[in-house]
Amino acid sequence: LSLVPTQLRDLLGDAAGRDALRSLSAVLVGGAATDRQLVDAALAAGIALHLSYGMSETCGGCVYDGRPLRGVELSLGERPDAASDRGRIWIAGPMVMSGYLDGDPGVTQLNGTRWLATSDLGHLHHGRLGVSGRVDDVIITGGLKVAADQVRAAVLSAPMVAQAAVVALPHPRWGQVVSAVVVPTDAWxxxxxxxxxxxxxxxxxxxxxxxxxVVTDHLPTLASGKLDRLAVRNRAEQVRRDGGAWTSD
Structure with a gap:
């Protein structure tokens, strides 16, 4: 079974759903960042969980549990030949698309290899790929670059937070400010x-x-179950505008 994190969380919260997941030989989760807490909960429930990474341009998942499938090449950095251990994720291999319908090739040719520049940031840890967040989810506040997913992971470690998203909101002094939209637990x-x-x-x-x-009763999602980042940002901005958000300044 292949799921996005929201679907996995919903099934874990249901007894029949947990039993169904336990009966499967493999449960793939991907399509969005998967919280460490969610992974731990699934493993503790006895589910054969595997993290997949890929996109439409790679015909779906091509990296499983941080390891590329046979024939898949990975590179990190500003360019595919940067040889860095962190940065933008580049993917090459036979599964990479031929190009976009509008004629944009969408790939970079380098020494005969076609490299796809993803919109994701990654890092290598003991040879395994970890996805750090999206390139467009970097918040620039006061000249400092902040990875939204890194902050989100820290927010989710708080016992009074059940779900969270981190977005950038405009600010007259800082340019942008780090903003957390949270679904609270009873400890809030x-x-x-x-x-x-x-x-x-x-x-x-x-x-x-x-x-x-910003406190909310749920995080808006797309039909696929992925977080609707634009809707979250718009909601946070509206709540702040209406005076309902907590601010530190």
Missing amino acids: TQDSPAALRDLVGELLGRQLAPRVV
């Missing part, structure tokens, strides 16, 4: 926004901690 109190900023500050550094916190 009126002091939780400040405590959340303190926690992220301790984990990542104060400059990466959210300056805006």
Whole structure:
């Protein structure tokens, strides 16, 4: 069975769903960033979980549990020949598309190899690929580049947060500010926004901690189950405009 993280979370929350997942020889999850907590919960429930990475341009998943399939090449950095251990993810191999319908080749030719420049940032850890976030999800606040997914992982480590998204909101002084949109647990109190900023500050550094916190009862998703980033950002901006968001300044 192949799922996106939202579907996996919903099934884990249902007894019949958990039983169905346990009966399968393999459960693939991909299509969006998968929280470490969600992975741990699935494994603890006895599910044969495998993380897949790929996209329409690679005909679906081509990297499983951080390892590329046979014939798949990976490279990280500003260019496919950068030989870096982190940066933009480049993919080459027979599964890479021929090109886009409008004539844009969508690939870079280098020494006879066709490389696809993905929109994702990655890193190598003991030879395995980890996806750090999207290139367009880098928040530039006060000249500092902040990876939204890194902050999101820290936000999700808080016991009073059930789900979270991290987006950039415009700010007259900082240009953009790191903003957390959270679905709270029962442990959430009126002091939780400040405590959340303190926690992220301790984990990542104060400059990466959210300056805006918006509480919501759910995170909007697309029909595929993936997070609707535009809808989340619009909702956060509207709540801040209406005075319902917690802000640190």
